[in-house]
Amino acid sequence: MAESETENLERLANREYQYGFVTEIDEDRVPPGLDEDIVRLISAKKGEPEWLLEWRLKALRRFLELLAEDHEPTWANVSYPKIDYQKIVYYAAPKPRKLESLDQVDPELLRTYERLGIPLSEQKRLHGVAVDAVFDSVSVATTFKEELERQGIIFCSFSEAVKRCPDLVREYLGSVVPYSDNFFAALNSAVFTDGSFAYVPKGVRCPMELSTYFRINAAGTGQFERTLLIADEGAYVSYLEGCTAPMRDENQLHAAVVELVALDDAEIKYSTVQNWYPGDKQGRGGIYNFVTKRGACRGRRSKISWTQVETGSAITWKYPSCILQGDESVGAFYSVAMTNNRQQADTGTKMIHIGRNTRSTIVSKGIAAGRGQQSYRGLVRIGPKAEGARNHSRCDSLLLGDTCGAHTFPYIEVKNPTATVEHEATTSKIGEDQLFYCRQRGLSEEDAVSMIVNGFCKEVLRELPMEFAVEAQNLLGLSLEGSVG
Amino acid sequence: MADALLELRDVHATAGDAPILRGVDLVIRPGEVHAVMGPNGSGKSTLANALAGRPSVRVTRGEILYDGRDLTALSPEERAREGIFLAFQYPVEIPGVANLYFLKAALNAVRKHRGQPELDAMEFLQLARRKMKLVEMDEKLMQRSVNEGFSGGEKKRNEVLQMAILEPRLAVLDETDSGLDIDALRIVAGGVNALRGPQRAMLVITHYQRLLDYVEPDFVHVLAGGRIARSGGKELARELEEKGYGWIEASAR
Numbered sequence: 001m002a003e004s005e006t007e008n009l010e011r012l013a014n015r016e017y018q019y020g021f022v023t024e025i026d027e028d029r030v031p032p033g034l035d036e037d038i039v040r041l042i043s044a045k046k047g048e049p050e051w052l053l054e055w056r057l058k059a060l061r062r063f064l065e066l067l068a069e070d071h072e073p074t075w076a077n078v079s080y081p082k083i084d085y086q087k088i089v090y091y092a093a094p095k096p097r098k099l100e101s102l103d104q105v106d107p108e109l110l111r112t113y114e115r116l117g118i119p120l121s122e123q124k125r126l127h128g129v130a131v132d133a134v135f136d137s138v139s140v141a142t143t144f145k146e147e148l149e150r151q152g153i154i155f156c157s158f159s160e161a162v163k164r165c166p167d168l169v170r171e172y173l174g175s176v177v178p179y180s181d182n183f184f185a186a187l188n189s190a191v192f193t194d195g196s197f198a199y200v201p202k203g204v205r206c207p208m209e210l211s212t213y214f215r216i217n218a219a220g221t222g223q224f225e226r227t228l229l230i231a232d233e234g235a236y237v238s239y240l241e242g243c244t245a246p247m248r249d250e251n252q253l254h255a256a257v258v259e260l261v262a263l264d265d266a267e268i269k270y271s272t273v274q275n276w277y278p279g280d281k282q283g284r285g286g287i288y289n290f291v292t293k294r295g296a297c298r299g300r301r302s303k304i305s306w307t308q309v310e311t312g313s314a315i316t317w318k319y320p321s322c323i324l325q326g327d328e329s330v331g332a333f334y335s336v337a338m339t340n341n342r343q344q345a346d347t348g349t350k351m352i353h354i355g356r357n358t359r360s361t362i363v364s365k366g367i368a369a370g371r372g373q374q375s376y377r378g379l380v381r382i383g384p385k386a387e388g389a390r391n392h393s394r395c396d397s398l399l400l401g402d403t404c405g406a407h408t409f410p411y412i413e414v415k416n417p418t419a420t421v422e423h424e425a426t427t428s429k430i431g432e433d434q435l436f437y438c439r440q441r442g443l444s445e446e447d448a449v450s451m452i453v454n455g456f457c458k459e460v461l462r463e464l465p466m467e468f469a470v471e472a473q474n475l476l477g478l479s480l481e482g483s484v485g
Numbered sequence: 486m487a488d489a490l491l492e493l494r495d496v497h498a499t500a501g502d503a504p505i506l507r508g509v510d511l512v513i514r515p516g517e518v519h520a521v522m523g524p525n526g527s528g529k530s531t532l533a534n535a536l537a538g539r540p541s542v543r544v545t546r547g548e549i550l551y552d553g554r555d556l557t558a559l560s561p562e563e564r565a566r567e568g569i570f571l572a573f574q575y576p577v578e579i580p581g582v583a584n585l586y587f588l589k590a591a592l593n594a595v596r597k598h599r600g601q602p603e604l605d606a607m608e609f610l611q612l613a614r615r616k617m618k619l620v621e622m623d624e625k626l627m628q629r630s631v632n633e634g635f636s637g638g639e640k641k642r643n644e645v646l647q648m649a650i651l652e653p654r655l656a657v658l659d660e661t662d663s664g665l666d667i668d669a670l671r672i673v674a675g676g677v678n679a680l681r682g683p684q685r686a687m688l689v690i691t692h693y694q695r696l697l698d699y700v701e702p703d704f705v706h707v708l709a710g711g712r713i714a715r716s717g718g719k720e721l722a723r724e725l726e727e728k729g730y731g732w733i734e735a736s737a738r
Contacts (some may be wrong), residue, residue: 125693432540437577440537440599441591441647442565455581457628 002286019033029092029221036060039190044093046159046193049166052173053251059179059189064185073183076346077375077407078315079290080251084276088253089221090191106305123389144208152201155239158226168199172230174417176259176260176296176323184255184290184317187223192257195225200235200266209465211240222253229259231266233299238465246357251279251314256291259399264299264326269307271464273472276312283342286314286361293320294350299357305332306349307463309472314343321350324386331360334460339372340474348378348409353386353419360392365457367476368404382419388417397427398456450476488515489551490686491536491655495547497711498535500604505531508547508710513655515602520697520722521690525709527691530707533659536688537571538564539717551655562622565591566598568654579631584643587631588613592650604640606633616649620676645676656680657688662696674699694726709734 013322026088030041039060043053066072067085128197154165159167179189212227231237254276260268279286289312295304306320322331333349351360360380369476370372380391398405430452440447454461454473461469491513496507504690513519520570523529534542537559549556553582592612593603613627620642625706632640641661646655650734658677660661662670677700681687689700697705697719705721706713714733715721725733 109563239491433575433577434579436537436539436561438579438587438591439561440565440571440573441587441651442562442594443590444562444594445560447590447594451582451587452579455579458581 002213003125014403017035018130026216027368029089032087032089033426034060034088034090035062036053036211038090042191042193045091046162048159050163051164051170051454052162055174055179060191061397062180063183063186063190066186071183073147073317075090076283076317076319076377076457077373077409078344078346080315080344083251083253083288083429084251085445090224091193092221097157100367121221131144148206148208151202151204151207153206154197156197158192158197160196161199161228165199169197169228170284172259172261173226174259176261176294177257177292182292185257185292188226188255188257188292191222191365192224192226192455194228195227195256197227198229198237198239199213200231200233203234204232204469205235206237208242209238211242213242222255225256227258228261228263229258229268229270231263231268231302233264233266235263238266240272240273242275245464253290254313257293258293258320261293262295262297262299262304262326262329263478266299267303268295269305270295270320272306272308273312273464274308274312274316274446276434277314278312278341279314281341283314286343287312289313289316289318291316291318293318294323295321295331296323296396297326297355299329300326301328301330302326303330303332305330305463307460308336309460309464310335310337310345310347310455311475311476313345315341316345316347317348318347321352323352323354324360324389324467325354326358327355328357329355330358331349332463333360333362333364333378334463335363336367336460336472336476337374337376338367339369339374341372344371344373346377348376350379351381351393353382356386357388357390358386359389360391361460362391362395364393364395365460366395366397366406367399367453367456368406369400372404373407374405375409377409377411377414379411380421380423381412381416382416382421384415387418389416391419391421393421393423394424395423396456397404397425398453399427401428453455487516488552489513490515491556491688492550493547493736494550496535496701497546498531498542498544500531500534503600504545506535509708509711509713511713513686513688515686517640517698517704518681518687518689518702520700520702520705520719521688521706521708521713522692522694522722523723524734525692527713529692529708529709529737530659533571533574533630533688533690535656536564536655536657537561537569562594563653566595570648570651570653570656572641572648572656572658574661574663576632576635576640576644576658578633579636580633582631584631585610585627588627588650591647593736595651611644613650614716616646619649620645621672621678622646637664638666638672641665641669641673642676645673645680649676649680652680652685654684655686655688657690659690659721660692661689661720662691662693664697670696671699694722696721707733 016149030038039056043056084104112339129370166297177185179186198210200206239484261266276289297304305323308318324331331351337345339345362378364376366374366376382389395408406427410423412421414421434452435448439445453476461472464472489512493509493511496506496509522531531542535544542559589609596603622642663671702719703718705719707715
């Protein structure tokens with residue numbers, strides 16, 4: 001052959017993470033470490049009301065207890081050196097912080113988002129996506145705000161929401177993921193710095209996709225954002241989230257919390273394309289992505305669906321879940337998780353059926369390449385009152401090469417005899433036959449792998465909004481090309 | 486006489502680690518249809534795969550010249566783009582990838598290599614519709630995943646359709662007749678015949694003579710023990726049908 005297989009693979013494997021640049025920007029940051037003073041400082045910098053500071057302090061105390069008792073979760077199928085929580089910087093923000101309009105955003109920052117392919121300029125209306133951009137810890141810009149406001153939709157940074165609609169925030173904050181929920185949720189509740197907030201009022205169908213882009217820039221910092229979405233009765237909203245980070249040799253912690261609340265007949269679609277820096281081939285650097293995402297289908301016939309494409313992060317620990325409280329409510333989880341090189345992912349979902357005739361669907365596609373380790377962990381719980389509840393789960397794993405691994409940990413608890421729970425799982429390897437077939441038709445090896453993988457993920461990708469689906473497909477192709485050995 | 490499109494000189498090849506081809510000589514010129522027949526295990530599929538460049542098949546001795554160039558120096562995709570097409574004995578399923586999309590990607594890879602503009606979805610669909618008629622293919626199959634859930638006959642028709650769309654210079658058909666009932670065989674053979682032309686050479690590999698009732702070869706070769714034991718005209722196929730392979734295998738030893 002003209003080019004040996006090995007050379008070809010090496011060339012592809014060495015393709016660089018294209019979002020790995022660092023933005024030189026003036027920033028305001030607190031000293032590293034975690035104690036009450038830091039939490040008070042963060043809260044003061046954000047001019048928060050007393051109740052929120054109190055809530056943060058309760059969370060901090062809970063976190064410090066958990067830390068002292070060594071309760072950092074160890075059950076996930078991932079391994080990493082112990083994190084020193086006193087060495088992390090818990091707040092870093094680009095200066096100046098007070099932003100009245102996009103004109104006041106540091107142009108360097110706008111350029112950063114442009115390099116990421118995210119136009120923040122309101123002139124670029126064609127995109128029809130309202131964007132909230134979170135840079136390190138602070139939300140820097142939200143587009144299309146006025147247009148949304150005309151329909152009564154509130155879409156802004158979390159900090160702004162605390163000022164604009166404190167009652168909504170106070171009512172729902174922690175109502176789905178309490179500060180004491182788990183180790184990382186407690187940490188987030190204590191130190192979260194910003195995030196996105198959206199409220200869609202009764203009967204309103206949000207006319208555009210709401211989108212948040214998260215970017216970790218500063219060194220030595222963690223990112224702890226908090227997102228809260230509320231769809232009031234009969235409302236509909238589709239929300240997209242994307243993430244990138246610079247390449248650094250150190251590991252950076254990202255511990256976010258996302259809470260969704262859907263009232264009667266409301267529907268929330270939440271889509272994530274997660275492309276945090278995954279670390280290099282030897283496993284140096286990369287983001288630790290320890291995230292708690294949960295949606296409560298509080299109302300009757302409410303619907304929440306999580307769609308995620310996870311290609312980044314050194315370690316992913318993430319279980320977007322649905323609590324199906326309302327009768328006839330519907331939860332869905334569509335996931336593609338990809339691990340290459342030394343990446344580890346332990347991800348899945350929880351579907352908690354409480355109401356009658358609740359339904360849930362789980363479709364998980366795991367792809368492991370290189371020395372990547374991939375676990376699906378899922379819980380389907382049917383409570384005693386969930387008459388007629390139904391779940392269908394499907395977990396497929398695709399292996400590229402023989403140094404990676406795929407694992408499945410499904411947990412099923414059924415306390416109501418009328419429930420129907422189905423679980424299907426498959427594991428397959430990209431076959432030499434498939435690759436050869438594609439190449440014999442003239443497709444390059446990389447295009448062939450990309451095509452086969454995208455085909456494998458199709459059921460999930462088609463759940464994504466159009467432009468996100470294209471981005472996700474490209475991302476999967478890029479992350480996986482040449483991984484076949 | 487035209488220059489050879491394909492020339493095999495003393496080709497030895499292994500499949501996995503097993504030596505299968507033990508000195509194959511063969512010359513194919515544009516416009517010619519050659520049939521290679523032979524008993525099971527004689528090396529027919531290895532020959533096809535050696536031409537297409539399947540990674541598990543290695544040419545260990547001899548040379549394969551395609552258009553005067555050393556074919557073994559090319560990757561499978563380069564061979565495909567240079568006009569070598571293999572109709573697979575067992576077409577592969579690719580879940581989640583629409584047949585139409587797959588074919589368009591393949592054609593555009595080939596066109597790009599030839600310096601032709603790529604076809605957009607509409608242009609491709611028109612082309613595909615024309616070609617589908619050749620093999621009486623249902624348009625619904627174009628929206629389905631590549632070969633997934635196709636019947637044996639549909640898979641083989643799909644192979645011939647791909648051949649019609651990619652317009653190769655050398656088409657290698659590896660037991661395209663196997664597993665086909667008589668109607669499917671007639672359709673597949675009709676498609677193959679429609680693609681015969683002065684610039685295109687074909688190598689038709691088959692175990693049975695019946696395909697050759699429909700696709701009439703210019704030359705017939707019998708492969709036995711990894712070598713071409715006998716070559717002749719189409720009457721050789723008839724003779725084999727009557728006498729079986731035993732007499733050739735015996736004389737090849």
